Amino acid sequence: MQKPIEEANQAALSHMYNAEPVLVDVAPASEVMPQLGEGMLLHAGPPVQWPAMCSPMQGAVAGALRYQGWAGTEEEAAALASSGSVTLQSAHDFSAVGPMTGIFSPSMPVFVVENRTLGNQAYCTINEGLGKVMRFGANDDSVIERLRWIEKTLAPALREAVLRAGGVELRPIMAQALAMGDEMHQRNVAATSLFFRAIAPHLVRGSSQQASLSEVTDFLVGNDQFFLNLAMAAAKSAMDAAASINGSTLITAMSRNGTNFGIRIGALGNRWFTAPSLMPDGLYFPGFTSDDANPDMGDSAILETLGLGAFAMAGSPAVVGFVGAGTYRDALNYTQEMGEITLGHHPHLSIPNLDYQGVPSGIDLRKVVETGISPAINTGIAHKEAGAGQVGAGIARAPLECFHQALEALVNEMESR
Amino acid sequence: MQKPIEEANQAALSHMYNAEPVLVDVAPASEVMPQLGEGMLLHAGPPVQWPAMCSPMQGAVAGALRYQGWAGTEEEAAALASSGSVTLQSAHDFSAVGPMTGIFSPSMPVFVVENRTLGNQAYCTINEGLGKVMRFGANDDSVIERLRWIEKTLAPALREAVLRAGGVELRPIMAQALAMGDEMHQRNVAATSLFFRAIAPHLVRGSSQQASLSEVTDFLVGNDQFFLNLAMAAAKSAMDAAASINGSTLITAMSRNGTNFGIRIGALGNRWFTAPSLMPDGLYFPGFTSDDANPDMGDSAILETLGLGAFAMAGSPAVVGFVGAGTYRDALNYTQEMGEITLGHHPHLSIPNLDYQGVPSGIDLRKVVETGISPAINTGIAHKEAGAGQVGAGIARAPLECFHQALEALVNEMESR
Structure with a gap:
């Protein structure tokens, strides 16, 4: 197979x-x-x-x-x-x-x-x-x-x-x-x-x-x-193009509704594999703390699905401080770590200070499960109560449970053929 | 003294x-x-x-x-x-x-x-x-x-x-x-x-x-x-402010008329110390070669005088290819090398991928003569014949002779006091 x-x-x-x-x-x-x-x-x-x-x-x-x-x-x-x-x-x-x-x-x-x-x-x-x-x-x-x-x-x-x-x-x-x-x-x-x-x-x-x-x-x-x-619409248009190919272990969508996190994989079309959204680890605007934060939310993780956001952190040293991710060295580490779970490097989206290497792009379900490395996502943080708005920005991780579910479903699907 | x-x-x-x-x-x-x-x-x-x-x-x-x-x-x-x-x-x-x-x-x-x-x-x-x-x-x-x-x-x-x-x-x-x-x-x-x-x-x-x-x-x-x-006018306004302080060995201007390269130092006001302009080492537009090039020219070296241009190359990996300077590693090397001849790092102009270290800024006449490191300048290259326009871009060096002359004049000036 x-x-x-x-x-x-x-x-x-x-x-x-x-x-x-x-x-x-x-x-x-x-x-x-x-x-x-x-x-x-x-x-x-x-x-x-x-x-x-x-x-x-x-x-x-x-x-x-x-x-x-x-x-x-x-x-x-x-x-x-x-x-x-x-x-x-x-x-x-x-x-x-x-x-x-x-x-x-x-x-x-x-x-x-x-x-x-x-x-x-x-x-x-x-x-x-x-x-x-x-x-x-x-x-x-x-x-x-x-x-x-x-x-x-x-x-x-x-x-x-x-x-x-x-x-x-x-x-x-x-x-x-x-x-x-x-x-x-x-x-x-x-x-x-x-x-x-x-x-x-x-x-x-x-x-x-x-x-x-x-x-x-x-x-x-x-x-x-x-x-x-x-950028989100552009990424969605690219990921939908990839989702039209059946049989692959490519993650075609990662998204969060503020309650649950969901992923889709190429081989299983529009089926969602979900688990509770995690809390982002971030920096809060003055007057707010992690107690005020809603769990990870939004479709914007489509950017990480394409290889941008946290995956491209090495090309964006200035964002590191904003999301509370440490130093330039940490930014390099994020991009390198995400390279462990991707199928390739995007040929048209490259990072000058990595000598124009492409961003790690195309998350492989198998590699996530194998390495236990969960996709990182740069995200805004909403107040947990309606009406208040944004309280900070940070980095969230996709819950690994989604990936385990998807792999199990894929195995079942392959066995039932 | x-x-x-x-x-x-x-x-x-x-x-x-x-x-x-x-x-x-x-x-x-x-x-x-x-x-x-x-x-x-x-x-x-x-x-x-x-x-x-x-x-x-x-x-x-x-x-x-x-x-x-x-x-x-x-x-x-x-x-x-x-x-x-x-x-x-x-x-x-x-x-x-x-x-x-x-x-x-x-x-x-x-x-x-x-x-x-x-x-x-x-x-x-x-x-x-x-x-x-x-x-x-x-x-x-x-x-x-x-x-x-x-x-x-x-x-x-x-x-x-x-x-x-x-x-x-x-x-x-x-x-x-x-x-x-x-x-x-x-x-x-x-x-x-x-x-x-x-x-x-x-x-x-x-x-x-x-x-x-x-x-x-x-x-x-x-x-x-x-x-x-x-940027040039901004740099000139900063360098003129520094030039109003007498007695310093700061290079307050570097400039070229296409025939000669000239420098000024704080201690000696508006006096120029000149030597023949050197040829830039660069990349040429299609159809042109170094045979077509005019020697280094222009007041734009005021940017390097402030710490931008070649001095800030580490922050500008994309310019490296344009001026034919090699890889990102080479860009880092230029900034590091220029740090050997400067008096400090600019507190307001910093490079994210060097963990926000300021650009090397403020060339010291003494350090140039001591190290023999000549200021590097990112420059456009003009055709040597009038009418043709730009033929490429590259990196030029300031002729060390200007700096030797200036140091000699400074010593004479100090002795005559």
Whole structure:
């Protein structure tokens, strides 16, 4: 049985490495995901229903129901959600990924990223900025108002600019940003700056009134993490391309809903293997401690699945301090350690200070189980109570139990053939 | 005599390290340098007159005379310059620095950078972009036309934006860009992107018509080296602050006119110590070889004087290939070697992958002579014939002879006291 797995893995790696993600549109979620209709929301991580959701994810759901106008107050929203009449589904099943709580509602605009190599698309919401934001479980009026501004002002301006540009190729930006110290999970300052340079000439040619061009410009330059959501959609488009190859032991998704952590492997399609999310080990903003933290959450681990984030730490010494991971030496160690569980090095995403070696890319289920090395993930940390927002950043580990389950299922599957 | 030198060096370093360069205006050269009037040009490097100028510098002078309207054709320009009726002076004597040929004429707009700590100002022209440009000795109609567009369209838009912004602090941009892999001499992609992000909100609020906003945006995003000239003015403002301290053995300027290399030291004010410019060791663009190269040229070595460029190579692995310097290991070696001849490490310009050690900064005349280690300089390479432009990039060394002369002069000066 060994040979077919190796062949499948090589084919999957080839699809993953050759993906050419291009931002082709910025569209309402319901336009590109027509199944996402009235009374339905998507969330980060493996499937989870309201009662089992962590508090920040419940907060984000309640906020999204108000944003959609399906509920007037937070109480109404909570009642509606707990009544079971809101359909809650995993974003991953819609080729979509969202950071932290990862909530999608029909009216939210999304980035539409197309993998030009295979033609598959992936979606991500638009980054809301820092502070009290829905992805960290905040849901007050300021959060809703910002989402409406994103929908009414930012997204139309970006859509016009992206279409005028004929699309924006993301892989060159990601490759260059990695060479400029971004690992693209907790550090996106280079990628955001390069993306802004790429889109600005098309934005200023837009039909926007000067006032809205000013607002849009302020928003884009004001958030170093703006590119995160684009990197996530790009990574999802590459991983979905690899997931279309059956039989492989490649990890095609890692994700967390704030309660459970889930993984998928190539050989077993859309099946999730889950275990309770672990607590990140991190640095907290002033006034907060690990007692305030929610367990690991969000679809953004799709970046580590591709080989970015904690896997690319050696190329991002500046992120080391932010996530509390120690020194440059520790950053090198993370990248080296992740190389023990990957099938290769990404040929287009390389690290200059490792003499342009590619990031370790393509997690092999077998290697994780064999070595006992669990994938590391650079992550933001949400307050465990809805409404408070981000309290820090750190490094989480994937629970090994998911990998043991997946290997057992794979063995059963192979025996039953 | 040892103690006064140490004290002077510490005072000079303190002025140099504490400089806070801020872009406060973009103004016609003649407005901020009123001595730069009719019939006068400034050039890079120590003083040189027309007959001794290298061909690309002569080409740039001829182009500047046409740009000013003082000559109609290249022949008229050459005749005018060789007649001796054009006053040619070293830009350094006007607190100004220009890359490569470094020509300033009265109508050219300049960046006005103020060192907020001491109040002194420094000036640099606006980067023209790549290809056939005056700084590399090109002077055809396309060069003149671009300079006119810079004067009439770009500079007024930038001036308005800079004034609206209340100035743009350059040190934070430089510190962040260094952490993003720029050494700010041959690589400025991060600094340029960060500067564009900083200025864009003020540009889009400008009174410019949409057509000119589009042109200005295209120009700014289209040239990764745009920030070079800002970094040079910032470095000059810091080095002039250090030069105001007498008695030190700090190298306060290194510069080249394409014929000779010159240095200044703190103890001997504006006196130049010169020797013939050496040939850079570099990589050539397709179709060119070292036979086409002009000797080392330009005021941009002010960056190495501050501790950037070749001194900061360890923080810029991506530049290593561009200047043909080998691998990441070689980059580390350059920074380490330059640390042998410097008085300290810059507290505000640090290298993440050296665990945030500052760049080696503040060249000590005594250490250069003692070790025989000559300052390395990352440099563009001009074609030796006027009109052709850039042919490559590489690393040049300062001729040790300048340092021997300066030490001798210093000893004579101390004996004569």
